[in-house]
Amino acid sequence: MPILLDLRDRLSHAGIPLVHQTSEHVVLANVFGILKNLSAKSAINPWLETTVHNESIRASDWKFSFWEKQPKPIGPVGEGSTEVDLVLESDTWLVFVEVKMDSEPSQGTRSDPERNQLIRNLDVGFRRARGVEKDFAVLYVTPDTSEPDIVARLRTESCTFPANADIDSRTICACLFWSSWGLIGNVLADSYKTASLDSTERKFVVDLLAYLCAKRLWNNTLEDEPLFYEDKLYRSLKKSESRFVPYASDKPERYQAWRNKPWQEAKLRTYLNGLRTQDKALLKLLADADGALQQHFIMEQLPFLKGKSSASLRSLKSHVNAGCRQLDCAQILAEGCGSGDYRIHEINRNLGNLRPLVIEIAKQFEIPWHLLEREITNASASANRSLDGKTRQPSTGRGWFVITDNNGRKTIAAFVDAKGSSSCRLYDASTGRFLRKLPNGRGSFRSTFAHVIRDGKEFRPSHQPALVSTEKFGLPPEIVQDAQLEKR
Numbered sequence: 001m002p003i004l005l006d007l008r009d010r011l012s013h014a015g016i017p018l019v020h021q022t023s024e025h026v027v028l029a030n031v032f033g034i035l036k037n038l039s040a041k042s043a044i045n046p047w048l049e050t051t052v053h054n055e056s057i058r059a060s061d062w063k064f065s066f067w068e069k070q071p072k073p074i075g076p077v078g079e080g081s082t083e084v085d086l087v088l089e090s091d092t093w094l095v096f097v098e099v100k101m102d103s104e105p106s107q108g109t110r111s112d113p114e115r116n117q118l119i120r121n122l123d124v125g126f127r128r129a130r131g132v133e134k135d136f137a138v139l140y141v142t143p144d145t146s147e148p149d150i151v152a153r154l155r156t157e158s159c160t161f162p163a164n165a166d167i168d169s170r171t172i173c174a175c176l177f178w179s180s181w182g183l184i185g186n187v188l189a190d191s192y193k194t195a196s197l198d199s200t201e202r203k204f205v206v207d208l209l210a211y212l213c214a215k216r217l218w219n220n221t222l223e224d225e226p227l228f229y230e231d232k233l234y235r236s237l238k239k240s241e242s243r244f245v246p247y248a249s250d251k252p253e254r255y256q257a258w259r260n261k262p263w264q265e266a267k268l269r270t271y272l273n274g275l276r277t278q279d280k281a282l283l284k285l286l287a288d289a290d291g292a293l294q295q296h297f298i299m300e301q302l303p304f305l306k307g308k309s310s311a312s313l314r315s316l317k318s319h320v321n322a323g324c325r326q327l328d329c330a331q332i333l334a335e336g337c338g339s340g341d342y343r344i345h346e347i348n349r350n351l352g353n354l355r356p357l358v359i360e361i362a363k364q365f366e367i368p369w370h371l372l373e374r375e376i377t378n379a380s381a382s383a384n385r386s387l388d389g390k391t392r393q394p395s396t397g398r399g400w401f402v403i404t405d406n407n408g409r410k411t412i413a414a415f416v417d418a419k420g421s422s423s424c425r426l427y428d429a430s431t432g433r434f435l436r437k438l439p440n441g442r443g444s445f446r447s448t449f450a451h452v453i454r455d456g457k458e459f460r461p462s463h464q465p466a467l468v469s470t471e472k473f474g475l476p477p478e479i480v481q482d483a484q485l486e487k488r
Contacts, residue, residue, distance in 0.1 A: 024101045027215065028085055029066070031184060032097075034208045036064040038201050042191040044088070048095065050187065051179040052137050059090030070124045082120045094129040096121050099141045101247075105150065118154060118176065123161040126172050130164070140178050143217055143247040149257075151178045182246075185209055185218030192222065210234050216247040263329045263354055271323060272332075272361050278304060279320050280365040283332070283347070287362035288469060291355065292346035296440075297468045299341075300418060307419045310343075317345070332358060398464060399445055401456035402429060402483050411435065412475065412483050413452060414467060415445035422448045425467055429483055432475030459483055 035043050045058040065087040086097035098105070098121055105117035121138050129136035142148055154176055159169050188205050191197055197205060206227070212218035214236040228237040275283070285301055286293055298313060299305050305312055321331040334348040347358050397417035403426075404410050410429035415422060422445035424438040441448035461482040465475065 024099050025067075025085070027101060027181070027217075028099045030211055031181070031208065032064065032066075032086055034204050035184075036062075038197070038204060042196050042201065043188060043205075046190070047179070047184055047187045048088075048139075050183060051139055051177050053177075057093055057095075057135070057137070059093065061090065063087075063089045065089070070128070082117070082124055084121060084125075089134075092134055094125060094132070094134045094136050096125045096136075096138045097141060098138065101143060105140075116150075118150065119159055119161070122154075122159075122172050122175060123163045126161070126167070126175060127163040136175050138176050140176065141181060141184075142178070143181050145180065145182070145246050145248055147178045151176060181212060181215075181217035182219065185212045186221070189218075189221050206234070206237070210236050213237055216245060219244040219246075258325050258328045259330055260350070261329050263351065265354065265357065267327070267329070268354055268357065269361065271327065271329075272358065275320065275323075277367065278316065280362070281367045282316055282320070283358070283362040284365045284367055285468075286333075286345065286347055287359040289472065291359050292344055293468065294338075294341065295336075295343040295345060296341035298345060300416070300423075301466060301468050313345070397444075399453070399458065400461055400479075400483070401453050401458050403452065403456040412480070413449075413456060414470075415449060415453075416467065417444050424449050424452060425471070427470070427475050429480070432470075432477065432480040434471045434474050437471070459485075 035047075038044070040058070040060050040062055044062055048057045049055050066085070068084055068087045070082050070084060084096045085099050088095040088097065098117065118138065118140060125138060126136050140148070140151060155173050159173060161167065161169055161172050164172060188209055192202060192205050192209070209218065209220070209222065210233060213220050220237055220239075222237060224239045225237075228234040272280075272283070281302060281304075282298070285298060289297075295310060295313065299308075299310075305316070317333045320333050324331045330350055331348055332351070334346050334350070336343050336345045338344050347355055347362075349355060351358060399413075399415040401413045401415070402410055403413050412427040412429050412432070414425045414427070421440050421442055423440050424445065426435040426438070427433060428435060438449070438452070446453070459482060461479045463478075465479060470476075
């Protein structure tokens with residue numbers, strides 16, 4: 001009976017948290033969850049020595065730490081902490097392991113488009129290693145059969161490392177190395193063939209080799225054994241005439257160079273004007289906010305996203321960027337930064353001088369009112385009228401109040417109910433200037449914010465402005481006038 005356990009059981013046995021579900025994390029957990037339980041001299045040491053080309057990178061007591069968050073680096077603005085897939089640490093070495101299956105390192109941060117995942121790991125890890133006086137390496141593990149272009153590029157290009165500004169960038173870049181998943185299989189196969197493993201380790205290793213072979217991450221080099229015919233879980237190790245097809249060979253979508261390809265202005269204009277209406281609605285919403293918005297604002301302001309999960313927003317962005325990929329030009333929408341409701345989504349800053357053009361074109365899109373809640377001003381009120389000529393009024397799920405505090409100061413409070421939760425925004429009653437937004441609450445605003453409206457006076461404005469825009473530009477003058485008339 002093979003020792004290949006159910007994934008959940010194996011991860012629990014290896015002490016790995018069960019919180020990561022992507023293909024990359026599953027392969028990482030399967031492979032290194034077993035390697036950490038094998039003797040270092042038979043598994044991790046020879047793999048590290050082969051990858052780093054340094055025989056000094058060996059230890060008998062490597063410490064494994066999966067998905068460890070690193071401190072926020074000193075220097076970069078707008079950048080949070082980084083999470084490393086695997087950290088290996090000994091008395092003399094610190095090694096960051098970053099694994100990929102179907103993607104390249106994540107793109108740059110909002111403040112620095114060139115600062116991708118590998119550069120961040122090099123910067124943060126090198127500083128940490130200096131602090132404890134250890135040698136350092138970043139190992140980039142992929143299913144490729146040859147070294148990815150990004151590794152060679154980072155070794156030759158001039159990179160900026162703010163956390164290590166006093167160190168020659170070439171010294172830090174020299175700490176980057178690449179390994180295929182297949183190299184791990186070769187190292188384990190050599191140990192298996194030389195009988196350097198005990199009986200329990202041999203069972204773990206043959207399990208892992210069968211897994212790598214089944215995933216097409218390693219080409220079997222073992223001699224045929226009766227064991228491989230005793231259980232179907234080992235059938236990937238059987239000798240056959242079928243040709244080995246590497247995992248990476250049928251992943252044409254792994255091509256990522258399009259992300260950095262420049263647009264021609266005429267081509268960009270044609271592409272933007274040919275987008276479907278929902279795509280234009282998203283771009284217009286972002287453009288009206290100067291190119292960037294938090295996720296919860298987008299979900300609130302696009303009616304066709306209300307009540308849906310963030311996956312719907314990701315799908316919408318993917319649809320916009322899919323056309324860019326087909327045209328072999330840079331994506332219009334960036335991947336974003338941050339997490340949850342406060343994740344920032346924006347028009348790609350890597351577009352350079354063409355980014356303002358995208359914003360200008362998107363602002364001019366004509367979007368049906370039912371696909372985009374638009375701010376109404378005196379100049380544009382006619383665009384928001386119904387067929388009977390009357391201006392649309394605030395819905396019953398919205399409320400407006402004039403609030404007076406203990407010091408006699410007056411504020412305007414705008415409330416919105418949306419899918420089981422409610423929000424409250426506060427404005428200066430004299431100028432309409434946005435003051436702050438209270439934390440969202442569960443239930444309708446009349447119950448959630450009862451303590452706010454208890455001593456307030458409700459009024460009904462002439463129209464409902466787009467509240468996201470008011471956080472930047474304040475309330476339209478006519479709304480302020482409606483509130484002042486009500487106060488009298």
